[in-house]
Amino acid sequence: MTDEGRDQNRSGTSGRRPEMRVRPIGPIVPPANVSGNALMLVIAIMAFLACLTFGAVTMVRATAASWQSQISREITIQIKPDDTIDMEKALRDARDLALTFNGTKDGQIMDRAATARLLEPWLGEGLDLDELPVPRLVIITIDEQNPPDFAEMRKTLAEKIPQAFLDDHRTWVDRLVAMARTTALIGTAVLVLVFSAMVLTVIFATRGALSGNRHIVEVLHFVGAEAGFVASEFQKHFLKISLKGSFAGGALAALCFAAAGIWQSHSLATPQSDQATALFGTFAIGITGYLGIIGTMLIIAALTTLTARFTVMRTIYEIDLIRSDPARTDSVPNA
Incomplete structure (x- = not known):
């Protein structure tokens, strides 16, 4: 091969650069294992x-x-049954007496049917309240922000109605x-x-x-x-x-x-x-x-x-x- 041919061959090969494949860099930590x-x-x-x-x-x-919240907005007055008192009258008197105190909003006497429903899970249906000494309840709604004086109310109830007991639910x-x-x-x-x-x-x-x-x-x-x-x-x-x-x-x-x-x-x-x-x-x-x-x-x-x-x-x-x-x-x- 002449010198001119060698120069052409050399120039032809030098003009083309070989393609280089770049291997992608993988993550240091395997993505899933x-x-x-x-x-x-x-x-x-x-x-x-x-x-x-x-x-x-x-x-x-x-x-x-x-x-x-529900317990704090209500108090309960229990009237124990006694042969010397008229239960219905005692319930009304206890409700009216409690409503005279500042901080009370409303009073509701729980009737005999509601009282029997409360005792059904323990005593069964068809309960006759006359056969058992079951207390009757008066529910008083109070003002949570301005509650009444419970000590004074308890004292007044004990003086007026000895069978009455005030439960303010503080323990609960x-x-x-x-x-x-x-x-x-x-x-x-x-x-x-x-x-x-x-x-x-x-x-x-x-x-x-x-x-x-x-x-x-x-x-x-x-x-x-x-x-x-x-x-x-x-x-x-x-x-x-x-x-x-x-x-x-x-x-x-x-x-x-x-x-x-x-x-x-x-x-x-x-x-x-x-x-x-x-x-x-x-x-x-x-x-x-x-x-x-x-x-x-x-x-x-x-x-x-x-x-x-x-x-x-x-x-x-x-x-x-x-x-x-x-x-x-x-x-x-x-x-």
């Missing part, structure tokens, strides 16, 4: 328990507040308040335990992910990748997992409350529903409860993300300590 799916399931269970506890505490506190109100506070404390303790278990689970999961990708983290950190960059990659990975898990658990808890409310609304006449309503009130947590469930889901996602970031930063700090200490480098394999 067995450990990630297990962690998502654990977070979903934790979120379900946390949201269920929060909704139950909200429901019990609302029921206790409703009971407290104190018990309800104590019950609501105790329930709130128990619910808070359960939430703290659930959050603590979730944080520990995320710590172990993050360390497991770091163990599987430790060589990549070390190489990236050795060539100059900042700790914040590596931590942000793990943070994004665990944020996606926590959002999916917390949404699944929170949505399941919300569906449980909605289903319980629907069941209660369609079975108001059954004894089971009546007993459940008497103990727990309505299974409705309201807009506040559902907003609280959403807030719990976001808190779980935030805690998971921050825990993962803190664990990665701590691990990278330990890697730096090992590399800066020759003695520790020699004693630790594959450091």
Whole structure:
């Protein structure tokens, strides 16, 4: 081949550059694996328990507040039966006497039929009040903001009608308040335990992910990748997992409350529903409860993300300590 041909061949080949395929950089943390799916399931269970506890505490506190409001706006005068008194006249006198005090709004005498209905769950139907010494009741509605002087009313009733006894329900109100506070404390303790278990689970999961990708983290950190960059990659990975898990658990808890409310609304006449309503009130947590469930889901996602970031930063700090200490480098394999 002549020199001219060689020059043309060389110029032709040099004019075309070989195509280079750039391999896309994959994520540091695998997007989906067995450990990630297990962690998502654990977070979903934790979120379900946390949201269920929060909704139950909200429901019990609302029921206790409703009971407290109903009890606080009424007082009861009991008239014990006696052969020496006219029961109907004693009931009217007690009502009229109570209404003379400032802070009372209305008075209602519970008739014999209503009294018999109150005793039906314990004594059965067809009760004859003449056969039993059953007290009769007078219900007085009071002003919650400006209640009457109960001590003076009790004293006056004892002087005018010795068989009358005033019950202002203070004991029941104190018990309800104590019950609501105790329930709130128990619910808070359960939430703290659930959050603590979730944080520990995320710590172990993050360390497991770091163990599987430790060589990549070390190489990236050795060539100059900042700790914040590596931590942000793990943070994004665990944020996606926590959002999916917390949404699944929170949505399941919300569906449980909605289903319980629907069941209660369609079975108001059954004894089971009546007993459940008497103990727990309505299974409705309201807009506040559902907003609280959403807030719990976001808190779980935030805690998971921050825990993962803190664990990665701590691990990278330990890697730096090992590399800066020759003695520790020699004693630790594959450091």
